[in-house]
Amino acid sequence: MSARIGIVTFPGSLDDRDAARAAYLAGAEPVALWHDDAHIHGVDAVYLPGGFSYGDALRCGAIARFSQVMETVKAAAAQGMPVLGVCNGFQVLCESHLLPGALVRNAHLRYRNRPARLRVETTRTAWTNAYAPDAEVVMPAKHGEGRYVADEATLDALEQNGRVVFRYLDNPNGSMRDIAGIANEAGNVVGLMPHPEHAVEALTGPSTDGLGMIASVLAHLSEGARR
């Protein structure tokens, strides 16, 4: 049986169907999760998709952290369940303190949509182990509030502990140290601004590099099952 990846729909989630397609194309079974249902239906991993959860009220991701489902996701993440947050999902992870730092308005103050070239900085996470070390990948980056910021000590700690997961090769938003994605200490929780689910088919995306993230989590899960 293939691994089950739960995809959360918050009011205002936009990429939930696309995340499900990505999971399906990479060989996983997508499972729909609902924001005010604490039950996560026995999934093996969780994908928080992009969008504008709760209309970005207060701050991006600020309300979603209080949802029923996030209580369960936080507890599961603490037990080692792989959790991925993309774009707004990354913002939710930061607001939920599953990841450090914050995502603020782009330095140029505009929403910008461009294919982003990224370097995979570590393959020692649940979501990047299938990539070659230092691989260059392309995924669409499209956001108005994706500039990663944190205090110097946090940034240094991220760098030293190998928790910077993706780095922009052409920084599109002014993110500190060109950071596009980070992981928690255990490497099971990863957040990134660019969209892997929009880089899964040559016909519709700039690449198929996004599939590697699902392939990674599948490998991670089957590795865990063997142990």
Place this chain on the structure above:
Amino acid sequence: MNQLNVAVDTVGVADATPDEKQPWAELGLKEDEYQRIREILGRRPTQSELAMYSIMWSEHCSYKSSRVHLRQFGEKNPRTPRLLAGIGENAGVVAIDDNIAVTFKVESHNHPSYVEPKQGAATGVGGIIRDIIAMGARPIAVMDSLRFGAIDHPDTARVLPGVVDGIGHYGNCVGLPNIGGETFFDPCYQGNPLVNALSVGVMPRSRLQSMQASGTGNIVILLGAKTGRDGIGGVSVLASATFSESGEDDARPSVQVGDPFTEKLLIEVCLELFDAGLVVGVQDLGGAGLTCALSETAAAGDGGMHVDLELVPLRAKGMEPHDILASESQERMLLIVDPAKADEVLARARRWGLLATAIGTVTDTGRLVVDFHGQTVVDVPPKSLADEGPVYHRPIAEPNDLALIAVDRAETLPRPTTDEEIRQTVLDMAASPNLCDKSWITEQYDSSVFGNTVLGAPHDAGVVRLDERTGVGIAISLDGNGRFARLDPYHGAQLALAEAYRNVAVTGATPIAVSDCLNFGSPEDPHVMWQFERAVTGIADGCQKLGIPVTGGNVSFYNQTGREAIHPTPVIGVLGVLEDVARRIPLGLGRTGDTIALIGTTGEELSGSEWAAVKHGHLGGVPPKVDLDHEMKLADLLSRLAETEQLAAAHDLSEGGLAQALVEAISHSGMGAQILLPEGADPFTYLFSESSGRVLVVIPRGQELAVRSACESRGLPITPLGVTDANTDGLHLRDHFDISRAEIDAAWKGRIGARLGE
């Protein structure tokens, strides 16, 4: 029941005070129209009724000046089994195959976008999306056609960024990919920018919805946002009158404010309700708000309707009945629901956190009755509001200057003659506002959400996959050319139609349907009405010839400041079908060694061209010839070559001619082109003429003969121009000049932001 403290103008009061002076003129009604309302009602209207008639009989809602001309679409439309819903519905619906239908429509939001660019443009997008939902479809993409004044006019730096921000913010937040469109600059749009937004949606054919309020006893439910004071008088005041020259009238409170988050919830809730079969009838609330939705659903049904207006959830305090009826608060839909299913409808809305309120019932009285705290403030026959508005036969007169303009031909203007001058002209044209790279705009839009966008900007048409299993998809293009229409509105409209049709065809799609947005000056000016009549006739004749029906659209009059009207600007949206989107033909240059060729004939046609505008500020002569037979052959050829995968790339030639098409193909592909112009061709004419019906194609090695013979068998002229070459740096025009890629990119890219001071 709450008792009301303020005095309300009820039907009883109206009966008792027949001579009360009423502000009909201030609300935009003519004296004879006011008298007709009194005849219909047999008394004076109440304040609420007067507000409703003034709105529903406004130009914007009643199409009173355009209706007699728009009839031509119905009369001349070719019959096609694909057409499932047409003109008069919220949006036209066409069948794609046995299971899937698509609905699409283009609509203007011009006046609000000038007054308040961000909110005006945003709510334009929101409004067109609700039209798509109201047909039963899931919106899957948006496009926009934008026209601004001169790029270096200070006000353009206010209007353009605001409009783009509004379109981007709304579309990005509601989660729809923007798949293309067009942006033009011309001083004639300085005080009257055009913001035309298109949306397209897809549905199973069985989910087609109706706007009928039928079934006595059925419940009327208002779904979505609360009702506030925003947008009161938007359509009757803003969209149905000319801006004054002094600019003193502050129309700001009349522009609505959009909330794409609520719209996203509306989409999800409505589709869930449709799929569960819980809805009898549905209508969106847009311009004219509840007034329009209540009267249209009641008029389309078979009985009447009773509404208790105090049940409408309000955002503002102290709103009177006529305010509630006229409010244009966004993100609202009206549902007609079987009483046995009403609870489930309310529960499903609640699950998404969306407000839903039963406000009335369908009756068999034949009257639309609105009570407010138990007092009747409206009691009218709904058809008198929705269907029986005034119809004008406005005077029509050919503009006096037309003959003079026709002889002032751009073909006689001084032209560049030396190779160096022509070379510089290629670069100058590439850098000009209408031809330069528009990515400063398109990068502010999400283009890939839903994961079905196969082609987006800067392609000639947007291509979207509808079904992942079969690969079936659609192509859409949105095109207009105000200069050509100014020179000759009949042929100018047909040129826009031909261009949109060809843009769809170059992707390999087969064009099947049309939606149009007709942007004109004041209908009270006989010259404008002449332009309008000619343009409508041109489109109707053209669609008849091409065999594709006009499925709907929108008229925007009064795009005029003082006596200065915009160029007549019909914007045409053409929808096409691709049986397999994997076989679409992209923009570009293919691979090294591929043959570059031109299909079509290049004449000396420079009047109305981009070159004449940029280099001489000139507009005169007659526009290029349009040959719809040729366009049909061309579309047939391209769809065939897409199917057999015998083209590596294709690109429509339009503004800027061959030179611009080469610039775009080179810049987009990263390849170089070696070009040899045909013997005897005048390089300037060949590069900059805007003759219609031409496509630049790139033929993979080994397919040249097959493509040539496919052209010849259809009587289409094809001229080999050169080859693609990765080792050529940019454009090599043999015997004339070279332009490096760096020079092309420096000229073409980054212009919009730089001109706006960013």
